[in-house]
Amino acid sequence: MIKESTLKPEDATFRETVPAGDYFLKVLKEGETCRILDLEGNQAADTLFFNADDSAERYSAVDTIREQGNVYLTADTVLRSNRNNPMLAITADTCGRHDTLGGACATESNTVRYDLEKRCMHACRDSWMLAVNEHEEFGLGKRDITHNINFFMNVPVTAEGGLTFEDGISAPGKYVELKALMNITVLISNCPQLNNPCNGYDPTPIEVLIW
Amino acid sequence: MQTPLYQYTLPGGAHWSFRMRRGTALRLTDQDGGANVGMLFYNPEEKLERYNAPDSLKGQHTFKLTRGNCLYSDMGRVFASIIEDSFGWHDTVCGNLHPRQVTEKYGEHRYQDHHNDWFLSGHTSFLTELAKYGLTERDLAANLNLFSKVATGDDGVLFFDPSAAKAGAHITLRFEMDTLVVLHTCPHPLNPADQYPKKPVHVEMLQADPVAADDYCLNFRPENGRAFENNRLYYLGR
Numbered sequence: 001m002i003k004e005s006t007l008k009p010e011d012a013t014f015r016e017t018v019p020a021g022d023y024f025l026k027v028l029k030e031g032e033t034c035r036i037l038d039l040e041g042n043q044a045a046d047t048l049f050f051n052a053d054d055s056a057e058r059y060s061a062v063d064t065i066r067e068q069g070n071v072y073l074t075a076d077t078v079l080r081s082n083r084n085n086p087m088l089a090i091t092a093d094t095c096g097r098h099d100t101l102g103g104a105c106a107t108e109s110n111t112v113r114y115d116l117e118k119r120c121m122h123a124c125r126d127s128w129m130l131a132v133n134e135h136e137e138f139g140l141g142k143r144d145i146t147h148n149i150n151f152f153m154n155v156p157v158t159a160e161g162g163l164t165f166e167d168g169i170s171a172p173g174k175y176v177e178l179k180a181l182m183n184i185t186v187l188i189s190n191c192p193q194l195n196n197p198c199n200g201y202d203p204t205p206i207e208v209l210i211w
Numbered sequence: 212m213q214t215p216l217y218q219y220t221l222p223g224g225a226h227w228s229f230r231m232r233r234g235t236a237l238r239l240t241d242q243d244g245g246a247n248v249g250m251l252f253y254n255p256e257e258k259l260e261r262y263n264a265p266d267s268l269k270g271q272h273t274f275k276l277t278r279g280n281c282l283y284s285d286m287g288r289v290f291a292s293i294i295e296d297s298f299g300w301h302d303t304v305c306g307n308l309h310p311r312q313v314t315e316k317y318g319e320h321r322y323q324d325h326h327n328d329w330f331l332s333g334h335t336s337f338l339t340e341l342a343k344y345g346l347t348e349r350d351l352a353a354n355l356n357l358f359s360k361v362a363t364g365d366d367g368v369l370f371f372d373p374s375a376a377k378a379g380a381h382i383t384l385r386f387e388m389d390t391l392v393v394l395h396t397c398p399h400p401l402n403p404a405d406q407y408p409k410k411p412v413h414v415e416m417l418q419a420d421p422v423a424a425d426d427y428c429l430n431f432r433p434e435n436g437r438a439f440e441n442n443r444l445y446y447l448g449r
Contacts, residue, residue, distance in 0.1 A: 056348055060306065061265075061353060062264075062304055062305055065369065066304075066305045066306055069368060070366070070368050071304065071367040072366070072367040083348075084311075084312070101274070102269045103265025103266055103268075103269060104265075106287070108286045108287030108288075109266045109270060109287050111287050111441060112266075112287045112437045113269070113434055116437055116441075125285075143349045146352060147265055147352065157274045157363045157367065158274070159362065159364070161274045161275030161300060161362065162274060163274045164272065165272075
């Protein structure tokens with residue numbers, strides 16, 4: 001569902017451009033709103049959320065899709081935790097559909113999906129591995145890197161039970177906005193994947209804005 | 212039919228865990244129809260390696276799991292292959308009921324009043340078993356829900372298909388790595404039954420035939436072949 005935001009970029013208290021292949025790690029306070037902006041289009045933003053006050057509570061894909069009865073995320077979706085608590089609400093979305101089934105790319109899964117020779121291509125899970133080790137103060141480790149959201153990614157499920165990876169439905173300037181319902185640690189990998197259409201074969205920067 | 216190495220009928224609404232060795236198989240039978248088996252896998256040698264639902268789905272371009280599919284770890288390896296399946300469509304995206312939801316849906320049914328006929332949630336069951344191996348809620352990944360068919364309709368709407376349940380439905384998993392198996396027989400969260408379904412599941416552990424070059428699961432998708440090659444590399448290093 002397309003829903004425009006009324007927030008103005010010039011009023012944002014925080015703005016940062018995140019290049020492809022980098023991670024973004026920041027605490028969002030309860031009540032704050034975060035926008036993830038697809039600057040050049042067709043870019044996947046692989047995202048995890050944690051309760052900033054207790055990192056054992058985190059975004060849960062299965063709790064979120066079960067409780068809303070739908071596999072796609074869009075405006076009015078409530079993102080739920082592994083304790084089935086509301087963590088964030090999607091308050092605006094100009095893309096219309098985001099994936100939470102496909103998970104993040106990893107060097108290991110790249111060998112399976114594409115070729116054993118693709119082992120050493122950069123991947124989202126490696127960005128997260130570095131993030132948790134460069135920021136031990138967050139108390140996160142590999143076990144915390146779980147089933148994520150792929151903002152701007154289009155992964156339709158068919159009635160026959162197939163899963164297809166379609167060209168992105170995002171475009172330059174499309175965005176998704178989330179309001180924090182608790183203090184939230186945001187961990188994004190701006191996806192470096194070169195082997196499928198999720199980034200249009202050309203990973204590009206995203207921008208994160210906070211109000 | 213070979214004699215099982217071990218067999219046990221797990222009552223409905225219960226939990227269990229055990230190790231399976233590479234080259235053995237686990238055959239599960241929904242005796243009465245309408246059972247659900249929540250299941251997770253961990254590598255007992257490095258428990259940070261665990262079943263990864265998204266990698267299993269996207270690697271095989273599937274939303275449902277059935278014969279031919281392999282169940283991948285987060286490290287690009289295969290824990291288990293589905294070598295037999297008379298059910299046809301198993302879920303791995305709906306998670307578990309939480310204890311509060313069990314009470315809301317089926318009424319309170321505590322141990323104090325009902326002893327082992329109490330109503331456990333899948334979430335409680337996993338937390339109980341995981342703690343036996345030093346694992347916590349941080350380790351509770353997206354699980355399998357065997358014998359539960361959840362399809363999607365228009366625009367991604369999920370629906371549970373009660374008509375898929377069949378007495379005697381069975382699935383056989385062949386283990387391609389030594390694996391810690393954690394499972395429960397608590398109801399699927401989307402099961403519309405108004406009474407808590409207590410459905411037993413017969414569990415048989417079997418010796419599996421060796422994986423031949425023309426193995427169905429190995430060749431079901433090119434991705435599976437590469438994941439088996441990652442298993443081979445792992446066992447070279449052991």
